[in-house]
Every structure is written in structure tokens, then in C-alpha cells.
Amino acid sequence: MNPLFLNNQVIVYLFSEAALLALTILLFAKIVKFLWFWDFRSYSNRQLKLEKEAYLAMTIATLLFTLKSVLLIFFVHTIDKLSLIIPGAMCAAGVISANSYGMDLLFIKLTVIFTLLLFLIANSYDLQAKTYPLFRFKSWVLIIASGLIFIEFFLDISYFTHIDTSTPVSCCSALFGNLEGANPLPFGLDITKLLLLFYMLYLGTIIALTLETKTITLLTLLLFGVIAYYGVVYFFGTYIYELPTHKCPFCMLQREYYYVGYLLWGSLFFGLFFGVIWVIMSQVGYNITKAKWASMLLLTLFVALCSLYVAIYYSKNGVLL
């Protein structure tokens, strides 16, 4: 048996995820029933019962979102603790890369939170009307969220069962740095091109949001999300750590760096989230201008924060890293 399964935090984490999976199966069954039988114009016993059950399902979904958010933080905390028993790992970034499931798992986890948040927003708008106009839309969102949660659980198990505690993992500077064998920038980019793309996509996103062009907004948001991740890891992060070889997305979440990573990644995640929400909700007839402005504000905060670290370093030292 993999010794990781004897770790308290891993046990608590996996049991919690299993409990949430059971809740998701219950929710999934209810949502399928809603999609199959829902007919708001009917006054039949079945429809009136479905309307009552809808409240239960929406409450379960809200609970699911809350617990999934807490478990995401617990997951990061757990894998950070595992770095003590996995050779070569210095923080969560090393542990997450211990096998090929790690990054997929993290991505799925963020997507689950994203989808459940979309549900919560759609649900709040749906309940403001009297005829549940978004009922089918939000039900489909929950179907997608349920599917993602099933995949997430499979990845959870696969990830933890495939961590080999006897094989050293690459971490931080070894993984991302300039050492021999280090990963190069993706898509054949160099730092100049990366930064050019970073600022151009930021401006493009702001312009697209201002002009309310949905397809271009969605495209620029998604591209900016990818480029911003690499931008932080390969360039801006080194100014936070003040070390050119320290290219880690995780260490900035720790106390040594005043937890700035939470602000940085949080503003990027929610900036992208509100932008995508604005696009999706516009498609179903709700122009949520607050989401649009929140997206612009948070992305601007993210870019300003990234740039500020470079500016501060330059003003203090007179050189760039």
C-alpha cells in the first residue's frame, strides 16, 4: 500500500472528497429528473414536488460549492505538507508535479469551483424572476459540474496512488530554472515575446470588455489566462522572490512573501471568472455590467501588482533580473 494513504491529512482529504462525491451523485440524480420532467406550466403533483425538490437541490449545490472551496485550500495545504516526505520536493509545486495527474487535478479543481460559481450566479438571477427562466440553463451547469466532480475524484485517487515516495521529484528552480534540463518557455516564446503578449492581451481584454464584443472577450480572456500564468511563473514571480532562478507558482502563497500569491492568483482567477461570467450570462440574456467592471478592475489589479514588483526591484537596484 502506498504509504501516503497512512498520512492523516490525505485520509481526511480523500474521505471528505468521497462524501462530497456521494452528495454529487444525489444532486446529479435530482438534476437529471428535473431536466426530464420539468414543466413549469403544469400544476400536477409531480411538477409541484419538483419545484419543492429544486430548493433542496439548489441548497446541496450551494453547500457543495462552499465545501469544495474549503477543500481546495485543504488540498494545497496537504500537498505542501507532503513535501516533507517526498524526496526533492520543497513545496506544493514539487509535489503536484510528482506525477502526470497532479496538474490535471489542480486544473479540474479550479474548473469545478468556476462552474459551481457560475451556477450560484445563474441561480441568484433565476430566483429573482417568478418563472425560473434560467432553470434549464443552471441545471445543465450543474450537470457539467457533477461530471467534473466525478472526473476530479478519479484524478484524486489516481494522483495519490501514483506518487512514488522513493523517487525524487523536480522542484522550483530545478523544474523551472535555468539549470540543465530545465523546462523552456512554452510555444517557443522568449521572455520579451511573453511580456509583449502579456500586456497586449491585457489591453485587448479591457478593450473587448469595454466594447462588449463577446467572442473576442472570451478569446482574449482565455489566452490572457494562459499567458498570465506563464508570465508570473517565468518572469514576475522572480521579482517577488528576488531570485532569477526561483520560478515557482506556489511559494508566493507562503508567509515569507506576505501571502501575496493569494492576492495575485485570486485577482487573476476572479478577474477571468467575472469576464467569462459576463460573456456566458450575456448569451442567456442577462447583461451583468457589474461582472464586466469587476473583471476589468481585478485584471487591472493583477497586472498592476505584477508590474509593481518589477518597478520596485528596478528602482531599488537599478537593474532587471
Next chain:
Amino acid sequence: MVVVEQLNRWYTIDKKRHQILKDISFHVKRGDFVLLRGVSGSGKTTLLSILAGLEKPSSGKVLIDGEPIAKLPDIHLSHFRAKKVGIIFQHFNLIDSLSLQDNVLVPLVALKIGLQEAKAMAERALKSANIAHKSEAYPTKLSGGEKQRGAIARAIVADPPLLLCDEPTANLDRANSLLFIDALHKLHQEGKTIIVATHDPIFDAIDFPHTIIDLKDGQIV
């Protein structure tokens, strides 16, 4: 004003279905005064609770002012009830720890009215129900008749077009019952639609136009 079509209500206890209301259908026009009569257990209170949006039907349509109240999401239902329906209960249901004026203010919370305006509305309602002189008193210090007048004030404070009364004279003596009927008559003359569920024979003697719906074993007879 009130449309009820093919209304059914049943409870399932130990896998056995207990039918409380069966295929109830009736229409009430705006300004009507309706007596819902029947012995205890005939389904009057359940029907009134469904009309008030306090309970959901098992099947069937209930429209109040065109709104399908059994299908309204909760946030709309509370607002709708506060604005459109006044309820007078058999046991008055006043909150003992609040003064009469504060009891009357309670339904206005859902309407998010400013305190000054709400107080003015409460004062008008208390005057209209002839109980303004007891506005600072607590329910425990009031007689049955005074409590009932307080309950009337609370029911009419938001000026709802529909008043529902559930056995309103069950806890009143004859004199207070007659005073209560008189108060209802006045509200009826002001244009309110009133539905009274009762098995009190004192209502047999009312001398203003009204409609009678007789219920027996959950069905209209």
C-alpha cells in the same frame, strides 16, 4: 381575485395517503365576502393556508390576483403575502414579547418600508381597528377582544386587498364576536375581499351580501 382549480392536498403517513382536500374548484371575485363553512376536520384551515401561501398544494392551481402563489419562489412569496394577503388567525398569533404596535409593524418588514412611514401605517391600522389606545401594551395584558382587534390591525396594516380569517371568533364571546363581524363588514364595504373559515353559527345571521362554500370531508358540497 381568487381562482382555485382542481386543488388537492394530501399527506402521506406510513405510506398511506390521507386526502385533506379533494378536487376543490371555486372563483372569488374582487370585493366578495365568502364564508367557508364546515365542521372541524373538513379542510377549512388547510384550504385557507394554501390560499395564504403558507402551505403548498399537492396538485392544482391557485391564483391570487393572477399570481400562481404555489409556484412562486420564496423571496417573491413573502413579498406577495405581505402586500396582497392579510391573515387573522384563530389564536391571534401575536408575539408576546412585542408591544401591539411592534406586532403590527412585523408584516411591513418584508416590504422594506422606512421606519417613519411604517409607524404611520401601523398607527392608521390600529386606529382603524379601534385599538390605538392600547398600542404600547403587550399581548399578555390584552383581553381576547383586544387581541383580535390587534390581529385585525396587523392583517390590514399593508392594506392588502384580500383578508383571510381562520375561525376568528372561536376564542371570543358573543359580544366581541359581533364587534368583530362589524369590523369585517366595514372592511368589506371599503372594498376588501374577505374569506372567513368558520363553523360558528353566529355568522349565519349576517345581513350583508355574502357567498357560502360548504366543505365536507375535504370536498365542496
